[in-house]
Amino acid sequence: MTSPASGPRGSEHAPFIHLTVPNAALYRQVMRAFLAAKERFAVHLRPEDVHAALAPEYRPTDPDAVVKALDSLVEWGNLRADPDTSRVTAVEDFYRKRFIYQLTQAGEAAEQALSVYDEALGRRGALQAVALHDIVTQLRALLVIVAEREEGGPDAAKAHLALSALTGRFEALAENARAFMGSLQRTMDLHGVEVEVFLAYKDRLIQYLERFIQDLITLGGRIAVLIGELEQDGRAGVLLRLAAAREAADAAPEDAESAEEQAYERWAAKWSGLTAWFVSADGRESQARLLRGRALGAIPQLLAVVRQLNERRAGRSDRSADFRTLARWFAEAPDDEARHRLWRAAFGLYSARHLTVDADTLAERTARPVPASTSWAEAEPLRISPQLRRTGSYERRGRARRVRDRSEERHRLAEIAARQAEEIAAARARLATDDTIRLSTVGELDPVAFGLFLQLLGDALATWRPGMTNTVATSNDGSMEIRLTALADGTTAEIRTPGGTFRGPDHLIEITDLTRPGRAGRPPTGRDD
Amino acid sequence: MTTPLGEVLDGRRTAEVHKAARTLLKEPLLLARGSHADEFRLVRQHASELRDWFDRNTGWSLRVDAEAARLARTPGTLADPTHPAREASRGRAPFTRRRYVLLCLALAALERGEAQIALGRLAEQVVLDAADPHLAAAGVEFTMERRDERLDLAAVVRLLLRHGVLRRVAGEEEAYVSGSGDVLYDVQRRVLAGLLAARRGPSTIITEDFEDRLAELTAESALDSDELRFRAIRQRLTRRLLDDPVLYYEELTDEELVYLTRQRAFLTARIMELTGLVPEVRAEGIAMVDPHDDLTDVRMPEQGTHGHVTLLLAEHLAAMDGEVSRADLERKVQELAAEHGAFWSKSAKQPGAEAELVGQALERLTALGLVAATPKGIVPLPALARYAVGETVVTEPGPASSRTPRAPRTPRTPKRKAPQS
Numbered sequence: 001m002t003s004p005a006s007g008p009r010g011s012e013h014a015p016f017i018h019l020t021v022p023n024a025a026l027y028r029q030v031m032r033a034f035l036a037a038k039e040r041f042a043v044h045l046r047p048e049d050v051h052a053a054l055a056p057e058y059r060p061t062d063p064d065a066v067v068k069a070l071d072s073l074v075e076w077g078n079l080r081a082d083p084d085t086s087r088v089t090a091v092e093d094f095y096r097k098r099f100i101y102q103l104t105q106a107g108e109a110a111e112q113a114l115s116v117y118d119e120a121l122g123r124r125g126a127l128q129a130v131a132l133h134d135i136v137t138q139l140r141a142l143l144v145i146v147a148e149r150e151e152g153g154p155d156a157a158k159a160h161l162a163l164s165a166l167t168g169r170f171e172a173l174a175e176n177a178r179a180f181m182g183s184l185q186r187t188m189d190l191h192g193v194e195v196e197v198f199l200a201y202k203d204r205l206i207q208y209l210e211r212f213i214q215d216l217i218t219l220g221g222r223i224a225v226l227i228g229e230l231e232q233d234g235r236a237g238v239l240l241r242l243a244a245a246r247e248a249a250d251a252a253p254e255d256a257e258s259a260e261e262q263a264y265e266r267w268a269a270k271w272s273g274l275t276a277w278f279v280s281a282d283g284r285e286s287q288a289r290l291l292r293g294r295a296l297g298a299i300p301q302l303l304a305v306v307r308q309l310n311e312r313r314a315g316r317s318d319r320s321a322d323f324r325t326l327a328r329w330f331a332e333a334p335d336d337e338a339r340h341r342l343w344r345a346a347f348g349l350y351s352a353r354h355l356t357v358d359a360d361t362l363a364e365r366t367a368r369p370v371p372a373s374t375s376w377a378e379a380e381p382l383r384i385s386p387q388l389r390r391t392g393s394y395e396r397r398g399r400a401r402r403v404r405d406r407s408e409e410r411h412r413l414a415e416i417a418a419r420q421a422e423e424i425a426a427a428r429a430r431l432a433t434d435d436t437i438r439l440s441t442v443g444e445l446d447p448v449a450f451g452l453f454l455q456l457l458g459d460a461l462a463t464w465r466p467g468m469t470n471t472v473a474t475s476n477d478g479s480m481e482i483r484l485t486a487l488a489d490g491t492t493a494e495i496r497t498p499g500g501t502f503r504g505p506d507h508l509i510e511i512t513d514l515t516r517p518g519r520a521g522r523p524p525t526g527r528d529d
Numbered sequence: 530m531t532t533p534l535g536e537v538l539d540g541r542r543t544a545e546v547h548k549a550a551r552t553l554l555k556e557p558l559l560l561a562r563g564s565h566a567d568e569f570r571l572v573r574q575h576a577s578e579l580r581d582w583f584d585r586n587t588g589w590s591l592r593v594d595a596e597a598a599r600l601a602r603t604p605g606t607l608a609d610p611t612h613p614a615r616e617a618s619r620g621r622a623p624f625t626r627r628r629y630v631l632l633c634l635a636l637a638a639l640e641r642g643e644a645q646i647a648l649g650r651l652a653e654q655v656v657l658d659a660a661d662p663h664l665a666a667a668g669v670e671f672t673m674e675r676r677d678e679r680l681d682l683a684a685v686v687r688l689l690l691r692h693g694v695l696r697r698v699a700g701e702e703e704a705y706v707s708g709s710g711d712v713l714y715d716v717q718r719r720v721l722a723g724l725l726a727a728r729r730g731p732s733t734i735i736t737e738d739f740e741d742r743l744a745e746l747t748a749e750s751a752l753d754s755d756e757l758r759f760r761a762i763r764q765r766l767t768r769r770l771l772d773d774p775v776l777y778y779e780e781l782t783d784e785e786l787v788y789l790t791r792q793r794a795f796l797t798a799r800i801m802e803l804t805g806l807v808p809e810v811r812a813e814g815i816a817m818v819d820p821h822d823d824l825t826d827v828r829m830p831e832q833g834t835h836g837h838v839t840l841l842l843a844e845h846l847a848a849m850d851g852e853v854s855r856a857d858l859e860r861k862v863q864e865l866a867a868e869h870g871a872f873w874s875k876s877a878k879q880p881g882a883e884a885e886l887v888g889q890a891l892e893r894l895t896a897l898g899l900v901a902a903t904p905k906g907i908v909p910l911p912a913l914a915r916y917a918v919g920e921t922v923v924t925e926p927g928p929a930s931s932r933t934p935r936a937p938r939t940p941r942t943p944k945r946k947a948p949q950s
Contacts, residue, residue, distance in 0.1 A: 318730070318732060319637075319640045319722070319725070319730075320637045320638075320640040320641045321637075321730075321732035322637075322725060322727075322730045322731045322732045323633045323634070323636040323637035323640060323725075324633070324634070324637045324658060324661065324732070325731040325732045325734075326633040326731050327629075327630045327633035327634045327637065327658070327661075327664065328661070328663045328664060328667070329731065329739070329742055330626065330629035330630045330633060331626065331630050331663070331664050331667035331668075331669045332663075332667050332739070333626075333739055334739060336610075336613075336623070336625070336626065337610035338610070338739055339613075339624070339626060339629050340610040340611070340612060340613035340614075340623065340624075341607055341608070341609065341610050341743060342629075342739075342742075342743060342746075343612070343613060343614045343624070343629060344604050344607075344609065344612045344613075345603065345604060345607055345727065345743055345746050345747050346725060346726065346727045346731070346746060347614075347724065347725065347726055347727075348557055348600075348601060348602035348603060348604070348726030348727075349557055349558060349614070349692065349726075350557070350602070350604070350612035350772075350826075351554070351555045351556070351612075351825065351826035352554035352555060352771060352772050352824055352825065352826075353772065353773065353774050353825045353826055353827055353896065353897065354774055354806060354816075354817055354818060354819040354824050354825045355774050355775070355809075355816050355818045355819070355825075355829065355897060355912070355915070356818060356819050356820075356822040356825070356828065356829065356830075357807060357809070357818040357819065357820055358820075358822075359820065362807065362820055370810075370811075372793075372810040372811070372812070373812050374811060374812060375811055375812040375813055375911065375914075376811045376812075376813060376911045376912050376913075376914040376915055377911065377914040377917070379811060379914070379915070381847075381914065381915050381916060381917045381918065382915045382916060384830055384840070384916070384918070388830055388832065388837075388840070389840065389841075389918070390869065390872075391837070391869070391872040392832060392833060392834060392836060392837025392838075392840070392869065392872050392873070393832045393833070393837075393872065394832060
């Protein structure tokens with residue numbers, strides 16, 4: 001350890017040992033401090049510098065802990081220690097062995113490897129909406145270049161540049177999409193993830209996905225159209241050949257021919273990759289379409305994860321542990337009654353239970369309320385059906401009840417109906433007039449006839465409009481017709497009934513009984529005044 | 530006939546809310562699929578109203594989603610052992626210790642597991658969990674090798690099927706019990722998540738005493754103001770009035786009794802509004818009685834031999850003054866059999882059936898809060914008097930009239946002093 005040249009211990013991957021020993025976090029922080037220093041072109045660090053550079057949560061209170069860590073790292077070959085030759089101001093410092101430390105090549109390589117590792121694992125993958133815009137721009141540029149060339153000004157340099165930019169952008173997009181798919185899957189599979197972290201991530205992800213899908217739909221279509229235009233008449237081929245020729249120009253003279261061919265093939269492959277990405281053909285779906293499907297599908301998957309998390313959260317404590325605890329309680333409960341009580345309290349899956357009361361008892365209680373201070377013993381007991389009390393059943397078992405004969409009632413109903421029909425017919429006959437008469441000559445009416453008359457009058461008056469002097473109306477049931485003419489002489493008509501006298505301005509009326517064949521009304525009777 | 534439309538709609542709405550609330554009180558875990566689909570629809574329709582009511586008056590939370598409605602109920606009293614978990618099959622036998630333990634272990638396994646599970650796999654996991662040293666110390670072990678153990682597991686699974694935690698995809702439990710097959714289920718995680726209604730997760734409770742565990746399971750959070758304490762009392766009383774057949778004043782604390790005396794009309798009116806139950810207020814307590822005779826799992830009076838025996842014994846007990854021994858009751862049943870036996874089922878008339886008949890009747894009467902068991906026998910409770918028959922002078926039950934008016938009753942003198950608190 002004291003020797004600055006002490007090499008790696010044992011295996012050739014000793015610089016990774018610090019990851020697997022206790023205090024690994026501290027070691028990693030120390031190494032990070034050296035990397036950060038190197039970025040600022042500081043090569044050597046003293047223990048106190050390292051101590052100061054550590055993040056507060058990792059910084060040991062005792063500076064000696066840092067020295068120990070440094071020495072261990074020296075032993076594993078991550079660091080190199082050189083004697084510190086600077087001036088000291090205290091005697092004890094002078095007697096203490098002092099070193100300054102710097103990264104070894106192996107240590108630096110290990111750190112690089114670790115950062116690549118972290119990045120790869122930490123990368124969420126991202127969809128690049130901007131890349132789509134760039135691709136559209138480059139494709140447009142290519143179309144312009146082709147058009148220029150058709151006019152005679154072939155510009156290989158421009159074509160090459162545009163194609164390079166296009167493929168560069170496209171490769172980045174494809175790479176990202178792949179990473180995105182991978183990380184999406186990882187997100188969906190998360191088990192035991194922190195709920196808050198996930199929920200925050202979820203919101204961002206959904207917003208992002210929505211925007212990207214929108215872009216992919218609009219721009220993807222436009223890109224497919226542009227590609228189609230470029231492929232017309234082999235324009236794309238021409239461009240690719242131009243780019244290939246330009247690339248091959250740098251090749252050694254003897255390879256010139258084959259170099260151009262190779263370059264062309266390379267470009268053609270890239271181009272077909274691009275085409276396959278955006279244009280569906282030969283029953284094969286384009287990558288863009290697949291990606292869209294995946295991105296769309298990601299949303300419901302994400303929601304399923306959210307639901308799972310919510311279900312887990314629905315019970316604040318760990319439900320599985322809860323149930324195991326309950327199992328223990330049931331096992332340890334003193335007796336069955338205790339267990340039934342525990343079941344009721346813990347699960348609450350019981351039915352309400354109530355005594356019943358029948359309608360008769362209830363009606364009697366409403367009629368004669370029982371004071372609240374009455375004891376149950378003094379209050380009237382429940383009425384219980386004697387049938388139930390005797391037999392334990394509300395219905396008589398065995399014989400079915402005989403169907404009751406209702407012919408007598410039916411006969412009575414028929415009689416009533418016939419009598420009513422007769423009365424109405426008589427009333428109609430009473431009302432019908434042979435000719436136009438004055439209302440005042442109608443005289444006295446019995447209640448049935450008067451009721452009919454009022455209805456008829458109501459029907460007629462309903463048709464009365466301002467300015468009319470006569471009207472014709474048919475009763476609602478179509479059995480009678482009334483003609484009514486107003487009189488201007490100011491006389492009053494009176495109709496007497498057993499219930500009182502009906503008065504009003506006199507009119508001329510004619511009432512016809514439409515139900516009677518020949519419509520010949522009997523002369524009105526009872527005109528006794 | 531001339532009722533305004535608004536009133537008609539209001540009436541209909543009230544009827545719907547009644548029906549929804551009553552169903553929830555009978556089935557606190559209501560599934561969208563199955564026999565209660567209509568009621569579930571009503572619950573969903575009036576969810577916010579019901580949620581408010583239960584939350585305010587009982588402190589029970591109501592969760593409704595597309596698949597199930599769950600009223601997370603905490604009983605108003607922890608002392609009532611008459612609501613056991615029951616077998617889902619016809620026998621409806623109460624769960625035993627082994628079945629309760631098995632049920633919880635199965636739930637623990639389902640909670641950890643995936644969206645589907647086979648009964649055989651569930652059994653394996655239960656056996657693993659049962660190796661818990663605490664369970665072993667309590668003398669519970671499962672191997673699932675014996676038939677009766679598999680029967681227990683099948684009973685547990687049927688209970689879960691009934692409550693919709695599991696949905697059978699393929700197979701039959703019988704095949705598993707006989708060892709010739711397996712059954713596949715879908716696990717309804719949402720239903721499972723709402724199954725436990727306890728206020729606190731049992732795993733967060735560390736006390737060792739059973740009564741303390743029970744109390745902590747349902748404990749309210751700190752009640753540090755008068756207002757919160759009063760609310761807790763109101764909710765406790767409402768829960769008891771909603772759930773239990775009779776609330777005896779004797780069982781209440783002084784504080785609760787004072788509150789109930791003052792707020793009785795208000796409390797019962799709220800319950801009446803929601804459920805249509807009618808208060809029967811007496812000197813000894815309150816029973817919310819049901820004019821529709823369906824908001825209950827134990828009926829009284831009821832048809833059938835057992836219902837009949839229960840009714841007759843209730844009358845007999847109501848006429849007694851104080852404690853009665855079981856032997857007396859069994860003798861009484863023999864007498865009754867001579868008079869009414871013609872209407873009873875065959876098995877009830879066999880000699881030696883009395884003990885079972887008396888047992889069933891007492892179980893029913895106890896569940897309804899009408900009698901209480903003592904070491905020596907049975908004591909009638911005050912509300913039993915509502916089944917008293919004065920002098921049982923039933924006028925000759927003529928063949929045409931099934932409901933002859935009862936003979937005028939002579940006012941009975943109170944048989945015992947009402948326990949006043």
